[in-house]
Amino acid sequence: MEKDFLKKYGEAAHCPVRNVIDRIGDKWSVLVLMVLEEGNVLRFNEIWGSIQTISQKMLAVTLKTLEADGLVKRTVYPQIPPKVEYQLTERGKSLLPHLHGLVGWANENMGEIKESRELFGNISRN
Amino acid sequence: MEKDFLKKYGEAAHCPVRNVIDRIGDKWSVLVLMVLEEGNVLRFNEIWGSIQTISQKMLAVTLKTLEADGLVKRTVYPQIPPKVEYQLTERGKSLLPHLHGLVGWANENMGEIKESRELFGNISRN
DNA sequence: CAGTATCCAGAATGATACTG
DNA sequence: CAGTATCATTCTGGATACTG
Numbered sequence: 310m311e312k313d314f315l316k317k318y319g320e321a322a323h324c325p326v327r328n329v330i331d332r333i334g335d336k337w338s339v340l341v342l343m344v345l346e347e348g349n350v351l352r353f354n355e356i357w358g359s360i361q362t363i364s365q366k367m368l369a370v371t372l373k374t375l376e377a378d379g380l381v382k383r384t385v386y387p388q389i390p391p392k393v394e395y396q397l398t399e400r401g402k403s404l405l406p407h408l409h410g411l412v413g414w415a416n417e418n419m420g421e422i423k424e425s426r427e428l429f430g431n432i433s434r435n
Numbered sequence: 436m437e438k439d440f441l442k443k444y445g446e447a448a449h450c451p452v453r454n455v456i457d458r459i460g461d462k463w464s465v466l467v468l469m470v471l472e473e474g475n476v477l478r479f480n481e482i483w484g485s486i487q488t489i490s491q492k493m494l495a496v497t498l499k500t501l502e503a504d505g506l507v508k509r510t511v512y513p514q515i516p517p518k519v520e521y522q523l524t525e526r527g528k529s530l531l532p533h534l535h536g537l538v539g540w541a542n543e544n545m546g547e548i549k550e551s552r553e554l555f556g557n558i559s560r561n
Numbered sequence: 562c563a564g565t566a567t568c569c570a571g572a573a574t575g576a577t578a579c580t581g
Numbered sequence: 582c583a584g585t586a587t588c589a590t591t592c593t594g595g596a597t598a599c600t601g
Binding site: 478479480483491492494495511514515516517518519 | 582583584585586
């Protein structure tokens with residue numbers, strides 16, 4: 310029996326799933342978005358202090374990507390020393406409920422998932 | 436003004452955000468989950484045919500990870516040639532609404548996001 | 562303070578060939 | 582059919598040093 314009703318996925322540019330995962334699947338974007346949600350308006354070093362293990366480079370790269378996507382707004386105050394503030398845009402805010410859905414799911418299921426993984430035996434992805 | 440009310444994120448093992456992103460942030464997991472949702476019960480090659488650009492190796496690895504996490508159930512029929520069927524578990528099904536939330540958001544916003552990115556100028560993440 | 566520039570290690574993914 | 586094994590490549594992120 311053929312299953313021709315299945316959609317074809319994976320063609321990169323036009324794949325809606327790829328679009329999402331490419332955007333939030335990196336190591337830090339979701340974390341930065343949630344920190345900004347909590348802090349409202351934050352300076353570079355405030356975000357850096359809140360995400361303990363991120364490197365300065367990756368914070369800069371992540372913020373720039375989020376800004377380019379219009380999820381975060383960057384405001385520069387021309388002073389010395391410089392002051393730069395970051396905050397979510399409306400578009401960025403509209404994404405957050407979905408992220409909370411995911412994190413909520415993770416919190417509810419991580420315990421059992423870890424047990425499953427133990428039973429299955431640790432596997433490598435290579 | 437200090438912002439000590441900010442939570443501290445990023446400590447890997449105990450970070451709920453890391454837990455989610457590590458699980459669905461890879462290149463293929465979400466795609467495979469959605470194909471299985473649509474197809475209900477599918478054989479290895481049916482999934483492979485539905486995700487055009489995935490390699491055989493990565494499909495095998497992805498399915499094994501999802502199985503280890505208890506999101507997908509694998510059933511082997513001891514025949515020659517072999518027949519193996521994959522389907523979502525209840526846990527796997529419980530994740531999907533959240534993924535649909537994200538994909539829906541992406542579909543609604545991708546147009547504007549692409550425009551933003553053009554205006555901003557293409558940036559590299561390195 | 563808020564970044565950049567460089568360089569590098571390791572992880573993730575892909576290509577290809579082979580097998581029970 | 583449903584994988585595994587191996588090798589090659591690409592991509593990501595971290596360390597460190599430097600700057601307007």
